[in-house]
Amino acid sequence: MNFDWTYFWESLLLPSPRFLSGLALTVIISVVSMALALVLGLLVALMGRSRFLPLRLLSAFYVWIIRGTPLLVQLVIIYTGLAAAGLFRFEDVDLVGALIRGAVQAAIVGLMLNESAYISEIVRSGLESVDRGQNEAALSLGMTPTASMRKIIVPQAIRIMVPPLGNSFNGLMKSTSILSVIGVAEMFQVGSTMSSATFKVFEVYLVVAIYYLALTTVWTFIQTGIENALNTRAGLPRAESVWKRLFGLRSRRQRAVTAPAPVLQTTDAA
Template structure:
């Protein structure tokens, strides 16, 4: 099999540009997802069934349907209601954030519920209200246990950005498809794209392992 390195060289600046957008989409998605996920997780733990149900439905929908379907619905159905024409980057950020929030909500819920109930009772006995006890006692302890699954979610999100190519967001996979279409070649562009994703995910895995080790020593 002959390998055409000229294809990789020609598209290398675009691959790098797409990589930066991939990282930007992932960071935006996980950042917004963290905020939404915390609210969703707390909402799902509500003692009131009517309050809890909308959060449960949201989480079930976004965890139970394919991300490809979600991004298509958001880009062609939701975003055009507020922006015409729909911006694929905006659509990708919204879709990634909403999808990520559903998974992060479960991470927050599991992390909070893993803390002994006596911690909340002790905080309340010291005069803290529920919000203060969550902020100063429960969440700081739970956060250490949540870092590994949150890191895994970030890694998954990096790979899910590849589906944004379907709505023409110029991220990494978009340029891989463009190179494949221009040169009618599969191996060179897609192997290059796969290697870049591999470097990103392995680097993030190493970073999360380092953070986890540091937390264990504290």
């Protein structure tokens, strides 16, 4: 195999400004999309818990449509399909001196809509995991349903929702690699352009994979810190260590605690 180690190490340790720009765009799109998806997902989850049937049906229909269709198809419909049908076209926007291209806007909207459907289910299950008696007790003390949700239910549910929400963000960052289909110059598309220009296909995509791995690893550290902070506030044990999450490594003491107890077998006397 003719692997160009010099080009590989230069691309990995001294990435070009264009590659760094694609890396930054990947992170920005991921963070903005996730923030918006959290807001929309919470709204959809609350609609699903509403006493009004039309809101519950609308929430269920939204989740059904979004979760039942591929993200790639959704992106193409949002960016290309709407423009072809004459319904809406994403135009470049100048926001505080920064030019936000239409493809980037469509990417954020597509990722937001897709992720919000999954987040709504995470939020719904998290809220339902809190004992309903606590809400009834808060209402009996004179709290409004909104105050009970904000002060009693949500603080307890957040600790339960953080791990799956963190995993969702991890997946969202990796999903940005398909944004190249609508012309977003994120990290994967920049890598594709580099491989076409240099014919260093394996070297370039290996570098891209390592940078994606670095992003998800950094987020694992952040997520673990958030979980530990919430557990400390609730007086609970710390979350699993980062090393255990990344590699499944556990100490002998942990293995001893989690190992199943031996089963004693007895035989009847003859």
